[in-house]
Amino acid sequence: MSRPGFVLDVDDRTPPLLVHEGLGFRLESFPLGTRVIYPPESLPAVPDVDQAIVDALLHPQDMDPLPELLFAGMKLTIAFDDISLPLPTMRPPDIRGRIIEHVLTMAADAGVDDVELIAANALHRRMTAAELKHIVGERVFRSFYPQGKLYNFDAEDRDNLSHLGTTDKGEDIEISKRAAESDLLIYVNVNLVAMDGGHKSVGIGLASYKSLRHHHNAKTMVQSRSFMDHKHSAMHHSAWRIGRVIKDTVKVFQIETTLNNDIFPKPYDFLQKREWEWSLKDQASMLAMKRGISIAPPKLKHKMFHDLRSVYGLTGVNAGEVEAVHTKTLEKVHQQHLVEVQGQSDVLVMGIPYVGPYNVNSSLNPILATCMGLGYYFNSYIGQPVVRKGGAVILYHPLNEGFNQLHHPSYVDFYEEVLAESTDPAVVGEKYEQQFAEDPWYKHLYRTSHAYHGVHPFYMWYWAAHAMDHVDEVIWVGADRKVAARLGFRAATTLADALEMASGTVGSSPSITYLHNPPHLLAHVK
Amino acid sequence: MMLALEMFRSVPRTVAGRAVGGRMPGILSGFAAPLRLMTIDEPKVDRPGWARLKTRLSGICGSDLGMLSGKTSLYFSAVVSLPFVPGHEVVAELLDDCEDLPAGTRVVVDPVLTCAARGVEPCEACVTGATNRCSRITVGHLSPGLQTGFCKDTGGGWGQQLTAHRSQLHPVPEGFSDEQAILIEPLACAVHTALRAGVVTNDRVLVSGAGSVGLFATLALRQLTDAGEIIVVAKHKHQKELAREFGATEVVAPGEVLRRVRRSTGAFQLQPEFSAPYLLGGVDVAVDAVGSKQSLETSLNATRAGGRVVLSGMPAAADLSAAWFRELEVVGTYASSQHEESFRIATELAATDAVQQLAKNVATYPLHRWREALDHAHSAGRLGTVKVAFDPRSTR
Numbered sequence: 001m002s003r004p005g006f007v008l009d010v011d012d013r014t015p016p017l018l019v020h021e022g023l024g025f026r027l028e029s030f031p032l033g034t035r036v037i038y039p040p041e042s043l044p045a046v047p048d049v050d051q052a053i054v055d056a057l058l059h060p061q062d063m064d065p066l067p068e069l070l071f072a073g074m075k076l077t078i079a080f081d082d083i084s085l086p087l088p089t090m091r092p093p094d095i096r097g098r099i100i101e102h103v104l105t106m107a108a109d110a111g112v113d114d115v116e117l118i119a120a121n122a123l124h125r126r127m128t129a130a131e132l133k134h135i136v137g138e139r140v141f142r143s144f145y146p147q148g149k150l151y152n153f154d155a156e157d158r159d160n161l162s163h164l165g166t167t168d169k170g171e172d173i174e175i176s177k178r179a180a181e182s183d184l185l186i187y188v189n190v191n192l193v194a195m196d197g198g199h200k201s202v203g204i205g206l207a208s209y210k211s212l213r214h215h216h217n218a219k220t221m222v223q224s225r226s227f228m229d230h231k232h233s234a235m236h237h238s239a240w241r242i243g244r245v246i247k248d249t250v251k252v253f254q255i256e257t258t259l260n261n262d263i264f265p266k267p268y269d270f271l272q273k274r275e276w277e278w279s280l281k282d283q284a285s286m287l288a289m290k291r292g293i294s295i296a297p298p299k300l301k302h303k304m305f306h307d308l309r310s311v312y313g314l315t316g317v318n319a320g321e322v323e324a325v326h327t328k329t330l331e332k333v334h335q336q337h338l339v340e341v342q343g344q345s346d347v348l349v350m351g352i353p354y355v356g357p358y359n360v361n362s363s364l365n366p367i368l369a370t371c372m373g374l375g376y377y378f379n380s381y382i383g384q385p386v387v388r389k390g391g392a393v394i395l396y397h398p399l400n401e402g403f404n405q406l407h408h409p410s411y412v413d414f415y416e417e418v419l420a421e422s423t424d425p426a427v428v429g430e431k432y433e434q435q436f437a438e439d440p441w442y443k444h445l446y447r448t449s450h451a452y453h454g455v456h457p458f459y460m461w462y463w464a465a466h467a468m469d470h471v472d473e474v475i476w477v478g479a480d481r482k483v484a485a486r487l488g489f490r491a492a493t494t495l496a497d498a499l500e501m502a503s504g505t506v507g508s509s510p511s512i513t514y515l516h517n518p519p520h521l522l523a524h525v526k
Numbered sequence: 527m528m529l530a531l532e533m534f535r536s537v538p539r540t541v542a543g544r545a546v547g548g549r550m551p552g553i554l555s556g557f558a559a560p561l562r563l564m565t566i567d568e569p570k571v572d573r574p575g576w577a578r579l580k581t582r583l584s585g586i587c588g589s590d591l592g593m594l595s596g597k598t599s600l601y602f603s604a605v606v607s608l609p610f611v612p613g614h615e616v617v618a619e620l621l622d623d624c625e626d627l628p629a630g631t632r633v634v635v636d637p638v639l640t641c642a643a644r645g646v647e648p649c650e651a652c653v654t655g656a657t658n659r660c661s662r663i664t665v666g667h668l669s670p671g672l673q674t675g676f677c678k679d680t681g682g683g684w685g686q687q688l689t690a691h692r693s694q695l696h697p698v699p700e701g702f703s704d705e706q707a708i709l710i711e712p713l714a715c716a717v718h719t720a721l722r723a724g725v726v727t728n729d730r731v732l733v734s735g736a737g738s739v740g741l742f743a744t745l746a747l748r749q750l751t752d753a754g755e756i757i758v759v760a761k762h763k764h765q766k767e768l769a770r771e772f773g774a775t776e777v778v779a780p781g782e783v784l785r786r787v788r789r790s791t792g793a794f795q796l797q798p799e800f801s802a803p804y805l806l807g808g809v810d811v812a813v814d815a816v817g818s819k820q821s822l823e824t825s826l827n828a829t830r831a832g833g834r835v836v837l838s839g840m841p842a843a844a845d846l847s848a849a850w851f852r853e854l855e856v857v858g859t860y861a862s863s864q865h866e867e868s869f870r871i872a873t874e875l876a877a878t879d880a881v882q883q884l885a886k887n888v889a890t891y892p893l894h895r896w897r898e899a900l901d902h903a904h905s906a907g908r909l910g911t912v913k914v915a916f917d918p919r920s921t922r
Binding site for chain 2: 412413416417435436439440441444
């Protein structure tokens with residue numbers, strides 16, 4: 001059995017704790033009394049993955065079994081989550097590929113021959129052929145990719161978008177035409193955190209900027225408390241409104257999967273153990289790795305981390321009607337991630353690792369680091385934020401990993417020009433978002449290269465809007481000072497310095513909480 | 527006898543200046559400059575329409591610095607006559623009556639030595655008023671010299687006295703300070719630049735450089751054309767502030783030009799091998815107000831196909847591939863043209879608040895501190911000065 005999440009108060013017997021910081025980590029001695037929130041240990045995986053998939057397809061939630069929805073001559077579209085999930089990338093075979101194989105087998109049995117597979121990447125970058133192959137598996141890739149039946153969604157291909165109308169709040173719904181006109185749209189999801197899945201899958205994954213702009217904006221993000229709680233998230237409210245209109249137009253068969261917390265394979269598995277339980281072997285591994293990282297050239301360090309493949313176990317698979325499926329999914333996600341926490345603290349400390357949803361096989365530039373820290377990790381709560389209103393957030397990341405020109409061309413302009421003028425998400429959104437979204441060069445790179453859409457850095461900045469609105473102080477430990485200043489934050493060399501800098505806001509003996517991510521956790525703050 | 531700085535023929539000094547002047551500008555004000563402080567005879571007036579002038583202020587122009595550093599192309603060696611007293615940005619007072627102008631009148635000098643000044647029949651250009659294109663600048667009763675300040679017979683502003691023809695003289699309005707008046711000649715050049723730029727309504731314009739040439743070009747473009755966005759390339763903080771005051775829509779650092787132009791024009795960007803990136807698309811008009819290879823190539827690379835690149839600074843050798851490939855109009859803009867009434871318009875511009883403020887920062891030096899003055903002029907951008915000038919009346 002797995003152990004639940006754990007809250008530790010640092011005392012004089014507590015060893016230094018591991019804190020991630022980009023392509024590396026450090027051991028940090030926290031002040032006595034610091035509250036450390038550890039994620040729960042991994043749930044057991046289902047014993048037979050293929051059997052679990054077949055069971056889900058044959059016994060769906062609030063829908064007929066999949067074979068009964070398939071018929072000869074129909075138009076079938078299978079959409080699936082892109083490379084932004086899971087993090088890190090799953091060791092092959094990817095669960096999406098395994099599900100798609102079963103779906104295709106059933107479709108073939110029913111005589112369905114008009115099938116297309118679409119990566120639901122929305123405004124994310126196009127995946128390479130190798131990345132697509134990794135997700136769908138070699139056999140599916142070989143059967144569909146050469147014929148152009150397996151492809152990335154293109155949110156700028158006006159001829160292949162379909163406007164399905166607007167919600168009662170006036171939100172445009174514009175999604176993939178192929179998906180909208182299919183007799184059945186099957187969505188294959190990977191739910192790593194509670195934010196994913198549900199109506200976010202089709203309504204966002206296959207949507208254009210025209211549709212996304214209604215919820216991906218600073219105002220909505222500030223009102224989303226939190227992103228991990230779809231009932232209190234303005235972004236999810238919008239996605240749900242959009243999803244319900246889609247559901248009335250398109251028959252969607254949702255397949256959602258949940259994974260356990262087995263992120264780090266051997267010999268890196270010590271990274272997800274609690275430090276005082278490290279064996280001698282774990283300590284030796286840690287020292288060897290730390291030493292190796294300190295002397296490794298940047299390229300090797302990058303390769304070392306980005307080549308890491310996780311050994312996730314499948315904890316559940318559910319299929320059928322979107323909302324019914326998502327309810328089941330959330331139960332499982334919460335079972336894996338929820339940690340009960342009593343009350344808020346003055347200071348929240350978080351270490352930002354090397355990877356986020358938008359830098360797979362790339363670098364975590366300062367904007368993405370901000371998104372990871374103040375967007376995803378800060379929002380890893382339900383109830384109320386871990387840190388009190390007006391408190392301080394301390395993050396660890398060097399903030400110097402350059403911008404990848406292939407994947408993040410518009411980020412450079414956003415950083416150099418937009419943030420130089422203002423770091424207020426509402427202000428920059430108002431003034432610059434549309435200009436970036438409609439820039440023909442960014443559109444071209446998004447459509448033909450492997451670049452994130454021009455508007456994407458704005459979305460990353462919006463993710464941090466709620467945190468920026470909530471706390472008074474953001475300090476980065478070990479960061480490049482000039483970069484931190486450009487982002488509107490401050491930099492400190494050590495935790496002690498950061499606490500000293502924050503003392504004007506939170507006093508000289510603040511209550512501190514360290515969110516021991518990754519693996520993922522979801523703080524249920526009461 | 528009078529005191530003057532004299533540019534003389536010295537091959538070793540010119541070669542030395544050319545070799546190291548770019549990296550060590552200070553050396554140009556030391557042993558390497560072919561310039562000396564001399565006591566020489568005052569210039570004589572023995573030609574009709576000419577008068578003697580007593581210099582009040584005379585600016586140091588980029589072309590003067592280029593000449594001293596040996597960077598100027600040998601192309602110009604045929605249109606100067608050594609030794610000469612430099613200084614073509616001049617505010618002075620008349621020592622003699624000059625036709626309708628009585629002695630004592632304060633004037634600024636249009637330095638171009640045209641047919642009228644040389645006492646020859648007007649050439650085709652001078653007939654039309656395009657005096658800056660005069661074809662007779664090496665003949666007549668003067669030694670060769672494209673301008674006052676490059677001709678051994680006229681003297682120049684870097685001496686206590688010089689001579690000028692009535693056609694060159696423009697009275698300074700009452701109330702103008704000498705520092706304000708010294709800016710009229712470079713402003714007249716900027717007026718000509720703005721009019722040569724062929725800007726049509728809402729054109730996007732790039733001005734590469736925010737020294738006096740770039741700033742005045744920006745002002746003239748904003749005041750005299752219907753340019754839309756004007757992006758100015760500025761290196762230093764005070765230049766950025768001034769560029770905005772003078773009408774820039776956006777001010778960018780040299781390393782950011784292409785990226786900013788690309789985004790604001792929706793252009794596509796290419797990265798050739800071992801070379802600077804360039805745009806497919808870009809601004810409608812670019813004004814190179816520096817004259818360096820990098821600045822000129824930036825202007826060429828940031829201009830849309832069929833657009834216009836205006837050479838306002840004296841240009842260095844550069845890769846002209848873009849001009850060919852993108853069918854750019856490369857347009858030179860030299861001095862100012864009488865038919866455009868550049869000096870009248872420039873005088874109006876010199877009365878604006880922005881130029882008045884700028885005039886308060888003109889740094890002046892006596893002639894004997896010429897090494898300091900040149901050092902200052904070389905580093906003017908970094909030191910926050912837009913114009914450095916000699917005051918031959920001053921002894922301290």
